[in-house]
Amino acid sequence: EVQLVESGGGLVQPGRSLKLSCVASGFTFSNYGMNWIRQAPGKGLEWVAYISSGSSYIYYAETVKGRFTISRDNAKNTLYLQMTSLRSEDTALYYCARKGGITHYFDYWGQGVMVTVSS
Amino acid sequence: DIQMTQSPASLSASLEEIVTITCQASQDIGNYLSWYQQKPGKSPQLLIHSATSLADGVPSRFSGSRSGTQYSLKINRLQVEDTGIYYCLQHYSAPWTFGGGTKLELK
Numbered sequence: 001e002v003q004l005v006e007s008g009g010g011l012v013q014p015g016r017s018l019k020l021s022c023v024a025s026g027f028t029f030s031n032y033g034m035n036w037i038r039q040a041p042g043k044g045l046e047w048v049a050y051i052s053s054g055s056s057y058i059y060y061a062e063t064v065k066g067r068f069t070i071s072r073d074n075a076k077n078t079l080y081l082q083m084t085s086l087r088s089e090d091t092a093l094y095y096c097a098r099k100g101g102i103t104h105y106f107d108y109w110g111q112g113v114m115v116t117v118s119s
Numbered sequence: 120d121i122q123m124t125q126s127p128a129s130l131s132a133s134l135e136e137i138v139t140i141t142c143q144a145s146q147d148i149g150n151y152l153s154w155y156q157q158k159p160g161k162s163p164q165l166l167i168h169s170a171t172s173l174a175d176g177v178p179s180r181f182s183g184s185r186s187g188t189q190y191s192l193k194i195n196r197l198q199v200e201d202t203g204i205y206y207c208l209q210h211y212s213a214p215w216t217f218g219g220g221t222k223l224e225l226k
Contacts, residue, residue: 045217062214100165101168105153105168106153108165
């Protein structure tokens with residue numbers, strides 16, 4: 001069974017940093033591209049970042065480019081999102097999601113981890 | 120960026136009714152369109168990818184179609200468990216963008 005479990009969220013002050021993790025199980029993690037997607041409270045879904053299976057390709061949404069860094073450790077089956085210079089508008093539930101198949105849909109999602117940016 | 124315009128924003132339908140939700144892409148995205156269902160307090164779940172392909176384990180009452188740059192999700196014979204918020208996603212090119220969502224409730 002595919003499982004994605006996020007952790008590392010919490011309350012953080014504006015301008016500070018936070019690092020999210022997503023531990024994968026039930027599939028060969030090193031074979032799949034992975035994503036972070038977020039959902040602000042009561043709002044819709046926003047794709048945040050993508051990393052290919054071997055970390056060769058990395059993309060970011062313009063809203064986080066230069067502040068967030070996606071990375072992965074295939075030996076640990078773990079995806080990361082390093083978030084710096086956090087803003088109130090980064091407050092959201094952050095999901096990790098697996099890239100399904102050849103094209104870029106999201107076939108499995110974690111349960112999400114909450115990040116609240118507030119003073 | 121590719122914009123996805125989803126309609127309606129909310130929808131109330133009766134049990135066993137046929138429901139249709141649409142997404143309009145701002146440019147040609149081919150068949151690179153997927154649909155997700157999100158129930159309250161839960162993470163989204165893939166329903167359909169590549170415009171018409173049903174994801175594993177999804178009931179056959181769900182179907183997807185395409186007409187040009189307009190995409191539709193159809194639910195035949197609406198069931199209680201189908202309530203929730205539905206999102207489309209264009210998976211043609213980065214940044215991958217979602218529609219605004221459709222909240223589906225039972226009448």
